[in-house]
Amino acid sequence: MESNSFLQVINISKSFRGLNAVSNVSLKLNSGDILGLIGPNGAGKTTLFNLITGFLRPDSGTIEFLGRNLVGFEPHQNCKVGITRTFQIVKPFSHLSTLENIAVGCYNRTNDVREVEEKAWEILRFVGLEKKALYPASSLTTPDRKRLELARALGTAPKLLLLDEVMAGLNPTEESQIIDLVHKIRESGIAIFIIEHHMRVIMGLSDRIIVLHHGVCIADGEPRTVCEDRNVIEAYLGKGAYFAKN
Amino acid sequence: MHEQQQRQGYLSRGLSRRKWLIVGLIFIGLHFLPWTLAPQYVHILIMIFLFTIMGQGWNILGGYAGQFSFGHALFFGLGAYTSTLMFIHWGLSPWIGMFFSCFIGIMMGLFIGYLSFRYGLTGPFFALIMLAFAEIFHMISISWKAVGAALGLLIPLKGTSFVFMQFIDKKPFYFITLWMMVGSLYLIWRIEKTRMGLYFLAVREDSDAAGALGVNAFRYKMIAMMISAGLTSIGGTIYAQYLLYIDPDITFGVLNSVEIMIRPIIGGPGTVLGPLLGSLVLTPLAEFTRLVFQSYSGVYLMIYGMILVAVIIFLPDGLIGFAKGIINKAQRKVP
Numbered sequence: 288m289e290s291n292s293f294l295q296v297i298n299i300s301k302s303f304r305g306l307n308a309v310s311n312v313s314l315k316l317n318s319g320d321i322l323g324l325i326g327p328n329g330a331g332k333t334t335l336f337n338l339i340t341g342f343l344r345p346d347s348g349t350i351e352f353l354g355r356n357l358v359g360f361e362p363h364q365n366c367k368v369g370i371t372r373t374f375q376i377v378k379p380f381s382h383l384s385t386l387e388n389i390a391v392g393c394y395n396r397t398n399d400v401r402e403v404e405e406k407a408w409e410i411l412r413f414v415g416l417e418k419k420a421l422y423p424a425s426s427l428t429t430p431d432r433k434r435l436e437l438a439r440a441l442g443t444a445p446k447l448l449l450l451d452e453v454m455a456g457l458n459p460t461e462e463s464q465i466i467d468l469v470h471k472i473r474e475s476g477i478a479i480f481i482i483e484h485h486m487r488v489i490m491g492l493s494d495r496i497i498v499l500h501h502g503v504c505i506a507d508g509e510p511r512t513v514c515e516d517r518n519v520i521e522a523y524l525g526k527g528a529y530f531a532k533n
Numbered sequence: 534m535h536e537q538q539q540r541q542g543y544l545s546r547g548l549s550r551r552k553w554l555i556v557g558l559i560f561i562g563l564h565f566l567p568w569t570l571a572p573q574y575v576h577i578l579i580m581i582f583l584f585t586i587m588g589q590g591w592n593i594l595g596g597y598a599g600q601f602s603f604g605h606a607l608f609f610g611l612g613a614y615t616s617t618l619m620f621i622h623w624g625l626s627p628w629i630g631m632f633f634s635c636f637i638g639i640m641m642g643l644f645i646g647y648l649s650f651r652y653g654l655t656g657p658f659f660a661l662i663m664l665a666f667a668e669i670f671h672m673i674s675i676s677w678k679a680v681g682a683a684l685g686l687l688i689p690l691k692g693t694s695f696v697f698m699q700f701i702d703k704k705p706f707y708f709i710t711l712w713m714m715v716g717s718l719y720l721i722w723r724i725e726k727t728r729m730g731l732y733f734l735a736v737r738e739d740s741d742a743a744g745a746l747g748v749n750a751f752r753y754k755m756i757a758m759m760i761s762a763g764l765t766s767i768g769g770t771i772y773a774q775y776l777l778y779i780d781p782d783i784t785f786g787v788l789n790s791v792e793i794m795i796r797p798i799i800g801g802p803g804t805v806l807g808p809l810l811g812s813l814v815l816t817p818l819a820e821f822t823r824l825v826f827q828s829y830s831g832v833y834l835m836i837y838g839m840i841l842v843a844v845i846i847f848l849p850d851g852l853i854g855f856a857k858g859i860i861n862k863a864q865r866k867v868p
Contacts, residue, residue: 340745366747374745380738382803383731390544391735394728395747400545407544423544441749518716 289457291479292351293318294370294447296340299348301331301338308334309502310347316447321469321479323493323510325486327522331481331502333375336449339480340372341365352447366395369446371451373436375482378426386420388435391440407442414468430461437468441477448472450481454488462488465522498522509525545726563711567704575703579775581809581816582710583768588796588808589717590764595794596802597721597730599737600655604663605793607670608638608762610784612769614674617686617779618698627698631770638766639759641666646758650751655740664790671785685780688773698774700757706775713771714809717764722805724760733757736802750849765793788834792819795837801851810852815840 294316301309309331310334316322324332339350341362357365365371365373367369371392378391380388389410392472411417414434424435431452440448450469462485469492473479476488483489489496490510498506498513506513513519517529548556567575587609595601615632615637625633645666649659675683691697700706724730732753735743740750773779783789800811815837822833848855 342741342744358612361747361749362741362744363747366745371747372745373740375754378739379741380735380742383734384543387545387731387734391731391743391748394731400726400728401542404542404544439742439746507606 293353294480296339297349297351299335299338299345299350301334301343302344307502309338309499310503312499313348314497314504314507316478316480318446319473319476319478320494321473321481323489323496324480324482324499325484325489325496326499329501330499332499332521333451333474334497334502336372336451336480336482338391339365340370340449357378362387366443366445369447371440371443371445371447372449372497373433373440373451375451375455377429377432377436379427379432379435381423381425382475383424384423385416385427385435385438389438392439394412395443407478408437410441412445413441413471415464430457430464433457433461433465434468437465437472441472445477446476447480450479451485453481454483454485466492486514542584544731546850547726553570555577559716561624567707577817579703580820581709581812582707582714583772583775584796584816585714585809585812586710586717586771587765587768587793588731588800588812589714589721590761591722591794592761592797592802592804592808593733594757594761595725596797596804597725597733597737597756599733600754600757601657601660602663602761602790602794603660604665604667604790605761605765607663607667607785608642608765609769609772609789610667610670610674610779610781611638611641612766613773613779613784614680614686614769616689616764616770617773618680620688621686626696627774628696629771631767634766634770635763637767638762641760642758642836643755646755648794649753650758664787667785667787667790671781673782674763674785681780681842683781685778685783688777692776695828698771699777706771706797710782713767718805718809720760725805728752729756737803756809768796791834791837795841797851799840799851801853804851804853807851807853810856814852 290420296312296314298311299309300307300311312335314410324335326332326473336344341357341364345358350397352370354402355367355368382389386407386469389407390403394408397403408417411420414437415432416438425436427435454465457465466488469479471479481489481492491511491526495508496510496513497504505518505522506516520529555698557811566578587605590608591602591605592627612634615634616627617626619633645662649662654662665823674680680686692701693699693701714725735746735748736750736753743750769784796811796815798811799815800809801807818836819833822836826832844851
């Protein structure tokens with residue numbers, strides 16, 4: 288059952304006790320693309336991620352992935368379908384070794400221990416953590432934890448990967464290493480939906496960018512168009528900023 | 534070359550031949566022990582084995598899957614009462630009764646598990662739910678005449694009889710509990726190496742992250758609950774047959790819940806040998822202090838309390854973590 292859309296979100300809304308965290312957001316993501324998601328703090332970016340990955344149930348709207356409606360799916364079901372995510376605040380399995388952390392992800396596709404271990408080592412090398420494989424995840428540094436988040440998610444063999452601020456708290460060197468990783472992941476054919484505050488990073492990475500403000504999608508387009516958009520500038524810098532610039 | 538070797542079998546690593554040999558020798562050696570010891574020491578060993586079985590039951594749910602139960606006496610009591618009532622009323626062999634005990638324990642476990650896990654109750658809330666259910670059955674067993682009420686049930690003596698799991702001598706119980714304990718250790722050890730075992734740990738560490746990685750946390754909590762309830766119920770049946778007497782307090786009582794859970798916690802929750810180690814330390818201690826302070830029967834509980842505090846402060850990974858630390862240091866191994 289081949290559908291022409293890879294991920295298509297239509298008019299999705301979620302409110303928390305009257306606060307509209309996400310309202311009527313629609314978006315489309317093509318297979319193999321990188322879609323950026325930006326917006327000021329509290330714009331609803333992470334909520335949108337939670338809706339797509341099944342951690343929250345939308346009040347209305349539909350999420351279609353490869354022709355399937357995902358509304359009502361639990362996170363683990365989404366993972367089986369091919370959608371997984373990383374968390375803004377990293378959530379390593381602290382008492383497990385780095386290898387075991389990744390193995391949890393790898394078990395998503397197979398039950399065979401050997402296959403899982405082989406895959407886990409492959410991913411460890413891919414993200415550059417093989418020297419830390421046998422150390423408990425609690426002993427990893429912040430940048431390594433971010434890598435581990437990525438690595439675990441890759442272990443599940445996703446078709447779409449949602450990255451929630453994987454570069455927050457990193458220095459420029461570490462950032463560029465993660466950017467390289469993201470590029471490599473994309474080259475392997477995985478579509479990426481990424482939240483990032485760092486403009487330089489997201490402008491360079493994304494094919495398209497969506498801007499959320501107060502839960503509303505205020506811009507959608509190529510990076511260059513988006514960052515010259517009047518609404519976007521006003522959302523970030525306040526009314527009048529657009530005129531000041533021009 | 535070396536690197537290639539290093540990359541093999543970390544997830545499924547079994548024991549080396551030498552270790553198997555040592556384990557095998559210990560196991561065989563244990564078979565000769567009851568002939569060399571006085572009956573009261575055999576009794577202590579039986580209690581060690583029995584509480585290891587039940588500790589292992591608690592361990593799979595509380596230690597591996599991270600669902601801290603404060604009411605495992607519930608399963609213990611259900612196991613003890615089920616087989617005993619079936620024996621008294623229908624003359625059913627406790628060996629068969631044990632399966633019914635196991636079944637009823639599992640059903641109750643699934644019921645409570647469904648109630649709590651479906652609505653995301655974890656941590657202290659789950660612990661309290663377990664405590665509440667254990668207390669409900671405690672109250673029922675105290676006030677319901679048909680199950681002996683507060684007086685409890687005396688299991689009719691049949692003399693030494695294998696079919697009715699009654700033996701005047703302690704040795705047969707020694708072997709029954711020894712084999713069952715080894716069986717439970719083997720079961721948990723096997724589970725630890727599989728996907729299920731790793732998923733349990735993932736759920737314990739962070740159930741949201743586990744969910745994002747394709748782990749159905751609810752399902753794995755339920756499975757852990759089943760295994761846990763089953764093992765503990767079996768322990769209850771054997772305990773009843775061994776003592777030939779059960780009453781509401783020694784089965785469903787809060788103290789019994791503490792007895793079951795404190796061994797794995799002190800030994801090292803979430804490890805195969807933790808419950809055994811905890812039981813090796815605590816069971817003799819409890820028995821001896823009971824002997825020494827006969828008229829002050831609560832003294833052993835005070836000692837439990839002190840040990841628990843000391844272990845939580847100084848050995849957060851339990852005795853097993855402590856032992857591993859020493860071994861690693863001795864071998865100068867990287868953790």
